[in-house]
Amino acid sequence: MEILNSSWLLRMLENGGSKPSEKLLSLFSCLETWLGAPGIRERFVADFKPDPMLNQRCPALTARLTELATQARISRPEVFVAQMLILLQGALTEEVRNPGLGALNAARVAARAILEDAIQRPALKPAWKWSGAAVASILIGMAGYLVGSQIAVETTADSYQKAYNQAMLESSPINPDLIAKVMALQAEINAGHCPAPQLFAMPQDQAAAYMDMITYRASMHPLQDSERLTKFLVWYKQNREWECYFPPSNGHTAVSWVPRGKQYGY
Amino acid sequence: MATKMREYILEVASDLFLTQGINATSVDAIVAKADIAKVTLYKYFKSKEQLILEYLKDYDDKLWSILSKGDEHASAETQLTNLVINLLELIGNPDFKGFAFINAGVEFPQSDSAVHQTSREFSRNLRNQLAKLAAAAGKKNAEVLALQLQMVIEGASVSNELQIKAEAIEHAKDMARILIDSAK
Numbered sequence: 446m447e448i449l450n451s452s453w454l455l456r457m458l459e460n461g462g463s464k465p466s467e468k469l470l471s472l473f474s475c476l477e478t479w480l481g482a483p484g485i486r487e488r489f490v491a492d493f494k495p496d497p498m499l500n501q502r503c504p505a506l507t508a509r510l511t512e513l514a515t516q517a518r519i520s521r522p523e524v525f526v527a528q529m530l531i532l533l534q535g536a537l538t539e540e541v542r543n544p545g546l547g548a549l550n551a552a553r554v555a556a557r558a559i560l561e562d563a564i565q566r567p568a569l570k571p572a573w574k575w576s577g578a579a580v581a582s583i584l585i586g587m588a589g590y591l592v593g594s595q596i597a598v599e600t601t602a603d604s605y606q607k608a609y610n611q612a613m614l615e616s617s618p619i620n621p622d623l624i625a626k627v628m629a630l631q632a633e634i635n636a637g638h639c640p641a642p643q644l645f646a647m648p649q650d651q652a653a654a655y656m657d658m659i660t661y662r663a664s665m666h667p668l669q670d671s672e673r674l675t676k677f678l679v680w681y682k683q684n685r686e687w688e689c690y691f692p693p694s695n696g697h698t699a700v701s702w703v704p705r706g707k708q709y710g711y
Numbered sequence: 712m713a714t715k716m717r718e719y720i721l722e723v724a725s726d727l728f729l730t731q732g733i734n735a736t737s738v739d740a741i742v743a744k745a746d747i748a749k750v751t752l753y754k755y756f757k758s759k760e761q762l763i764l765e766y767l768k769d770y771d772d773k774l775w776s777i778l779s780k781g782d783e784h785a786s787a788e789t790q791l792t793n794l795v796i797n798l799l800e801l802i803g804n805p806d807f808k809g810f811a812f813i814n815a816g817v818e819f820p821q822s823d824s825a826v827h828q829t830s831r832e833f834s835r836n837l838r839n840q841l842a843k844l845a846a847a848a849g850k851k852n853a854e855v856l857a858l859q860l861q862m863v864i865e866g867a868s869v870s871n872e873l874q875i876k877a878e879a880i881e882h883a884k885d886m887a888r889i890l891i892d893s894a895k
Contacts, residue, residue: 490820491820493817524882524885527878527879527882528882528883528885528886530866531863531866531867531879531882531883531886532859532862532863532866532886533866534865534866534867534869535861535862535863535864535865535866535867536862536866538817538862538865538866538869539858539861539862539865541816541817541820542816542830542831542834543831548858548862551855551858551859551862552859552862554855554859555859555862555863555886555890558889558890558893558894559886559889559890561893562889562893
């Protein structure tokens with residue numbers, strides 16, 4: 446099921462709708478489209494085995510779905526994504542058994558019901574029956590909750606982004622050593638120790654491969670991109686590296702480290 | 712004695728089928744595990760295929776006897792919920808090794824094989840039972856609800872790791888309740 450980890454699927458999700466919830470639910474229709482392509486279903490049925498849970502096997506997809514669920518203001522995004530993947534697993538099993546009878550579509554409808562329930566969850570209705578001070582205190586409480594949850598949402602979104610980036614790098618088909626080299630160089634550039642490469646001065650394809658890597662975009666042509674990145678590293682070494690300046694690790698510099706104090710005898 | 716021997720062989724075979732998979736279990740392995748002569752096995756079961764079919768049937772009987780427990784006089788909706796929750800709890804049991812009929816259906820993908828046919832029959836029975844209860848509970852799209860519930864159940868049943876499975880079962884129970892509740 447390498448489709449579930451493919452960048453194609455992630456791109457299709459982006460085109461699945463304008464709202465995060467639509468993008469989330471489009472997972473099912475994307476896979477239905479995919480299964481409808483010539484020859485795919487036969488291979489899918491032949492390769493299918495009831496493997497461990499999807500969220501264990503598809504880090505990039507899970508991270509992206511969790512991100513979307515967070516944006517869709519779902520109360521517990523991880524739980525919703527886990528449920529969605531359970532449904533997907535069931536739908537794929539059913540699809541193997543009874544091909545083309547709309548299992549994925551039924552799963553999408555079910556996921557929508559779960560999603561609506563998850564968004565409605567913070568039940569506020571009984572509050573309207575109370576009067577005066579009670580309502581005011583609830584409003585204050587709600588405001589606090591909203592601000593708090595916003596902060597929570599932002600911090601979790603950050604950590605999801607990190608997890609997502611990590612997963613993208615780990616699932617990348619490019620040689621991990623090469624990735625490590627490029628990312629190490631990028632860390633030096635970000636830290637201000639080395640100059641950024643001048644993208645206009647280098648061959649365009651190398652610039653594209655390099656930008657894809659440092660912005661965690663999946664490579665569509667891993668073989669060519671590996672070659673380009675290797676060439677890029679050589680180019681950088683020859684043309685830009687001489688400008689790198691690594692401050693001494695003990696914090697001393699030639700300028701500021703002048704021994705002072707009576708103990709030296711001056 | 713004869714039925715006892717038959718049951719014993721079936722039990723040993725079922726255990727191996729469930730833990731190792733059907734294709735990976737040879738008749739030799741069953742014979743070795745049961746410590747009997749191969750001839751004895753073939754005396755009770757004509758072929759490996761017959762053994763598999765018996766195993767699936769036996770499994771099905773046991774499964775339904777567990778699932779049908781509960782209040783018979785409750786409303787159809789409660790019965791439906793009970794059925795699904797019972798099933799999920801069964802799956803959540805640490806000894807559970809995957810539904811025999813799902814595993815068998817996947818291991819025998821050729822739709823003309825008898826095992827595949829039997830495997831389909833079991834899942835159809837489950838679906839029919841779910842649909843019957845859903846219809847009795849006044850759900851308009853009983854068929855769709857039954858399909859959704861079945862997908863929830865099967866989707867939660869594939870994990871092997873205990874911790875992950877326990878979580879999945881809880882998620883699946885929540886989903887089943889929401890789906891039954893929200894279906895019109």
